[in-house]
Structure formats: C-alpha cells, structure tokens
Amino acid sequence: MRAQMKVLTALLLLAAGLLSAQKAPAKPAAKAAPKVAPKPKPATYEPDLKLWRLELGPELGGWTSDREVPLTVKLVDPRDPNPPKDERARRYDWEDEGDEGRYLDREDSDEARPSAAELRKAREEREAEVKRNAWRQRTLKVWFNGEASTRGLSVGRTEAFTLTSQNGENRLEILEPDSGLRIVRSWWVSTSRTRLRILSVQRDGEYSSGSMQILEPDGAIANRGQRTPSGGRMLWSDGYSHDTPPPGTYTVKWTGGWRGSRPARVRVEVLLDAGTDQERRWTMERLMLPGAGAAILGTFDVEP
Numbered sequence: 001m002r003a004q005m006k007v008l009t010a011l012l013l014l015a016a017g018l019l020s021a022q023k024a025p026a027k028p029a030a031k032a033a034p035k036v037a038p039k040p041k042p043a044t045y046e047p048d049l050k051l052w053r054l055e056l057g058p059e060l061g062g063w064t065s066d067r068e069v070p071l072t073v074k075l076v077d078p079r080d081p082n083p084p085k086d087e088r089a090r091r092y093d094w095e096d097e098g099d100e101g102r103y104l105d106r107e108d109s110d111e112a113r114p115s116a117a118e119l120r121k122a123r124e125e126r127e128a129e130v131k132r133n134a135w136r137q138r139t140l141k142v143w144f145n146g147e148a149s150t151r152g153l154s155v156g157r158t159e160a161f162t163l164t165s166q167n168g169e170n171r172l173e174i175l176e177p178d179s180g181l182r183i184v185r186s187w188w189v190s191t192s193r194t195r196l197r198i199l200s201v202q203r204d205g206e207y208s209s210g211s212m213q214i215l216e217p218d219g220a221i222a223n224r225g226q227r228t229p230s231g232g233r234m235l236w237s238d239g240y241s242h243d244t245p246p247p248g249t250y251t252v253k254w255t256g257g258w259r260g261s262r263p264a265r266v267r268v269e270v271l272l273d274a275g276t277d278q279e280r281r282w283t284m285e286r287l288m289l290p291g292a293g294a295a296i297l298g299t300f301d302v303e304p
Contacts (some may be wrong), residue, residue: 013072047077047135047155049228056174060185067189075138075176084136084156088119097279141172167187167244167273168304177214190244196302197274198240198252201267210255210288212268214240217248217302246274256293263289268297 028221055074085156114122136155141148144163153159167189174183214222214234220235232242232261254266270282284298 022297035249054181074158196245213253215251250295
C-alpha cells in the first residue's frame with residue numbers, strides 16, 4: 001500500500017511540473033550586439049600640379065618712383081577640396097608643455113587647466129590637421145636683382161612681402177619647383193632724389209679764391225650756373241648735383257685764384273647714393289697757391 005502511495009505521489013508531481021512548463025512563456029534568446037563598422041579614414045588629397053597657377057600682385061613693369069614695392073603671391077589649386085581662408089592660421093586654446101600643458105590666448109588666467117583627455121584630443125586634432133594639410137606646404141625660390149632666397153608658402157593662402165628696389169632696372173624671378181611654375185618681372189625705378197652731390201667746404205677763417213669745375217665722363221665741363229647735356233648742375237655756390245649721373249670717371253678741378261690772394265687749402269666732399277646701402281663718400285683736399293692756375297683735386301668713379 002505504501003508503495004502505491006509513493007508511485008501516485010510521484011505521478012502527481014510529474015503532472016504538476018508538466019502543467020507549469022506549458023503555462024510559462026519561453027524566454028527569447030538574447031540578441032548579439034550589432035557590430036559597428038569603423039569609420040573610413042578620409043583619403044589623402046592628391047593634387048594635380050599641372051592645374052596649379054601662381055599669382056603675383058600687383059603687376060610690375062615700366063617706370064616708377066617708388067622704391068618700396070609691396071607684393072602678394074598666391075599658389076592656387078583649382079581642385080582644392082577645402083580652400084583655406086586668407087586669415088591667421090587656426091590656433092588651439094592650449095599646447096602641450098611637458099605633462100601639464102599651457103594656455104594660449106587665454107584672457108582669464110584663473111580658469112581651470114584642461115584635463116588630460118582634453119589635451120590629448122587637442123593634440124590629436126592638431127596632428128590630424130597637419131597631416132591633412134601637409135600637401136599644401138611649399139617652398140618658393142626667389143631671385144631679386146641677383147640675390148637668391150626662399151620663402152615658405154601654403155597653397156591657397158596669400159603671402160605678402162615687400163621688396164626694396166634699386167635705382168634703374170630691377171628683376172624679380174619666382175619659381176615653384178614642384179609644379180615648375182615661374183614668374184619673371186622687370187621694372188625700372190627713377191627716384192626724385194639726387195644721386196650725386198659735390199660740395200666745397202670752407203675752413204674757418206680761410207677763404208679760397210677760385211671756383212670748382214667738374215669734368216664728366218663724356219667730356220662735358222660743369223661751371224658755375226651751368227647745366228651739362230647729361231643733366232649735371234653747378235650752382236653759383238660751388239655745389240654740383242646730378243640726379244642720374246652717367247657711369248664713368250669724374251674729375252674734380254679747382255681754378256687758380258687771383259695773384260693777390262693768400263695760399264688756402266681747398267676741401268671738396270663727394271657723396272654718392274646717400275642714405276642707401278650703396279652710399280659712397282670721397283674727400284679731396286689740396287693747398288692752392290695764388291696764381292698757380294687750375295689744379296686737379298681728384299677723381300672718382302660712378303658704376304652703372
């Protein structure tokens with residue numbers, strides 16, 4: 001009898017388990033997390049150098065009286081995917097300085113320093129920007145009146161610089177080696193300043209009779225109050241000037257004084273291209289005796 005009761009109890013428990021299994025809804029299987037595809041890195045731009053153009057402003061040529069020549073140069077890529085604006089390059093709020101970093105252009109010095117994550121993000125942005133724009137960095141070769149130099153240039157940005165011209169002909173040549181683009185310009189400068197001045201200097205208490213004469217390279221003689229065919233002027237005060245003196249050898253003479261005068265020392269100063277890098281000076285001095293006639297004080301050369 002006990003055995004029958006055990007079997008019956010087991011059957012009842014089994015039936016209850018089956019009924020509870022039918023009532024409970026099956027739990028759905030857990031879905032796998034979707035895989036996020038990595039963002040593709042932007043392709044590095046490959047410029048076509050054949051399409052580039054080199055721009056120079058303003059146009060140069062002809063005659064001018066201005067020695068200072070402000071210029072702008074720009075290297076243009078017509079296929080530039082993101083042309084930069086002609087403004088100051090981007091600056092970040094901070095740069096790395098050791099492990100702490102330092103501020104740039106921050107007015108409030110009490111502001112909390114950026115965190116390590118912010119510094120790392122800023123550094124990564126800088127590095128990414130430099131890498132994206134590496135193709136823009138170019139070097140120009142410049143020749144101005146025979147002097148060679150180089151200038152850094154960023155494609156799409158206008159660079160400004162100033163040249164100091166020389167009197168006469170000026171020649172500028174700019175080459176971008178990678179593309180082979182070249183610009184050559186020539187112009188002439190004629191300033192209103194006087195290139196050559198010759199003055200007689202009177203010593204204290206001495207008076208030298210006679211007068212100064214200038215023999216120009218073409219043989220013309222400049223006397224008091226006269227103008228030579230080339231444009232030289234001799235003033236009544238024994239001062240000679242020439243705005244554009246022809247190249248060659250100039251001779252400074254002094255005519256003899258009258259016989260009743262006393263011996264005197266004559267001093268003449270010559271100044272060429274005053275106030276420029278090519279400035280040159282000569283001093284000529286001689287003791288003049290009464291009635292001795294004209295004498296040569298000295299010579300000097302004016303180069304082309």
